[in-house]
Amino acid sequence: MTFWILTSVLALAVAFVLGLALMRSRAGAEPAAAYDLRVYRDQLKEVERDLARGVLSGEDAERIRAEVSRRILAADAQVQAETAQGGARGRGALAAAVVAGVLLIGGSLALYNEIGAPGYGDLALADRLELAEEARANRPSQEEAEASLPPQSQRSDVSPDFVALMERLRETVAARPDDLQGHVLLARNESALGNFTAAYQAQARVIELMGPAVTAAAWTDYADMLILAAGGYVSPRAEDALTRALQIDPRNGPARYYIGLMLAQNGRPDQAFAMWRQLLGEGPEGAPWIEPIRLQIEEMAFRAGVNNFVLPEANVLPGPSQEQMDAAGDMSAEDRMEMIEGMVSGLASRLATEGGPPEEWARLIGSLGVLGREADAISVYNNALVTFADNEAALEIIRGGARQAGLIP
Numbered sequence: 001m002t003f004w005i006l007t008s009v010l011a012l013a014v015a016f017v018l019g020l021a022l023m024r025s026r027a028g029a030e031p032a033a034a035y036d037l038r039v040y041r042d043q044l045k046e047v048e049r050d051l052a053r054g055v056l057s058g059e060d061a062e063r064i065r066a067e068v069s070r071r072i073l074a075a076d077a078q079v080q081a082e083t084a085q086g087g088a089r090g091r092g093a094l095a096a097a098v099v100a101g102v103l104l105i106g107g108s109l110a111l112y113n114e115i116g117a118p119g120y121g122d123l124a125l126a127d128r129l130e131l132a133e134e135a136r137a138n139r140p141s142q143e144e145a146e147a148s149l150p151p152q153s154q155r156s157d158v159s160p161d162f163v164a165l166m167e168r169l170r171e172t173v174a175a176r177p178d179d180l181q182g183h184v185l186l187a188r189n190e191s192a193l194g195n196f197t198a199a200y201q202a203q204a205r206v207i208e209l210m211g212p213a214v215t216a217a218a219w220t221d222y223a224d225m226l227i228l229a230a231g232g233y234v235s236p237r238a239e240d241a242l243t244r245a246l247q248i249d250p251r252n253g254p255a256r257y258y259i260g261l262m263l264a265q266n267g268r269p270d271q272a273f274a275m276w277r278q279l280l281g282e283g284p285e286g287a288p289w290i291e292p293i294r295l296q297i298e299e300m301a302f303r304a305g306v307n308n309f310v311l312p313e314a315n316v317l318p319g320p321s322q323e324q325m326d327a328a329g330d331m332s333a334e335d336r337m338e339m340i341e342g343m344v345s346g347l348a349s350r351l352a353t354e355g356g357p358p359e360e361w362a363r364l365i366g367s368l369g370v371l372g373r374e375a376d377a378i379s380v381y382n383n384a385l386v387t388f389a390d391n392e393a394a395l396e397i398i399r400g401g402a403r404q405a406g407l408i409p
Contacts, residue, residue: 132267142237145230155194180209200225219245220254234262253393257289269303287393358394362401369405377405
């Protein structure tokens with residue numbers, strides 16, 4: 001509040017000084033004709049004195065009086081005209097002073113709204129950073145966050161057969177607490193049903209059973225389930241899981257995305273924007289964290305005070321043209337299948353000779369699976385695993401194509 005009071009007083013003071021200067025710009029000025037008028041009146045007095053001393057004759061005095069009187073009338077008319085113009089100029093100066101005041105105050109507010117941070121208290125940057133760290137350290141726990149939400153409800157569009165299978169899976173896992181694969185399946189399916197609390201509890205057991213061989217993906221899956229159970233909130237427990245994932249794989253995309261989300265939730269949009277911007281630039285475009293970043297990063301840039309950020313265009317994978325799609329609609333089933341086979345073969349040939357992004361490899365694997373060419377799909381999948389061996393994000397996209405083809409669960 002002190003900031004706004006001080007800013008308003010300074011703006012009003014500057015506007016007042018400018019207005020006063022405009023109002024007084026001609027306050028002391030005198031019309032030029034007023035000086036002439038005084039001179040002419042003094043001349044009339046001189047005429048009377050000269051006539052009294054006998055220096056002028058009566059005829060000359062009368063002629064001079066007539067000429068001087070004519071000049072006095074002309075000068076007086078000019079004084080009246082200039083006085084009226086001065087009043088108009090005074091009103092113009094007043095209007096100019098009002099306009100200057102409005103522009104000064106309104107322009108200051110508009111400029112602050114553009115480059116300032118409305119709503120923030122009168123705090124130095126160091127104080128704001130300290131408060132952000134304090135809020136982060138004292139934020140609600142996972143249990144508190146879940147308790148503040150409505151009770152979780154299982155999806156209603158699940159078939160009775162799947163519900164029965166889930167009951168059997170829960171009973172089996174409960175009877176076999178050291179079954180790693182059983183807990184993996186339980187965590188995955190509980191999450192698919194929307195039972196996120198049960199999912200992360202099962203995933204915690206997965207991490208425990210994996211021991212020293214635990215992967216970054218296991219930690220990010222655990223964090224993801226925690227965050228979903230908390231309604232999108234990154235709790236200290238979820239942050240710890242994300243940190244552990246990054247210790248194993250510093251380039252892990254999901255962990256970096258969620259760390260950025262945590263920073264945004266705790267008063268550090270500047271760090272969140274920097275992290276998300278880097279992730280967006282690294283890609284790949286089809287990675288699961290890219291679309292959430294694209295939906296939020298412009299707002300994050302605004303909150304971070306970055307006014308020149310432009311969201312880059314999304315890279316769209318090449319596909320069949322509209323003409324090809326129209327032509328396919330008029331083909332027989334055999335011709336259509338032949339055209340699809342040709343497109344898939346062309347994609348396979350291009351990837352083998354020129355390479356391409358992981359999204360195209362995943363699409364090729366999935367397409368081969370749909371066509372029933374399982375052996376070819378396996379071959380391409382193995383080649384993709386070698387090609388992107390050092391890129392965990394790309395490998396996850398490749399595995400998605402393999403799942404679509406039915407090669408892996």
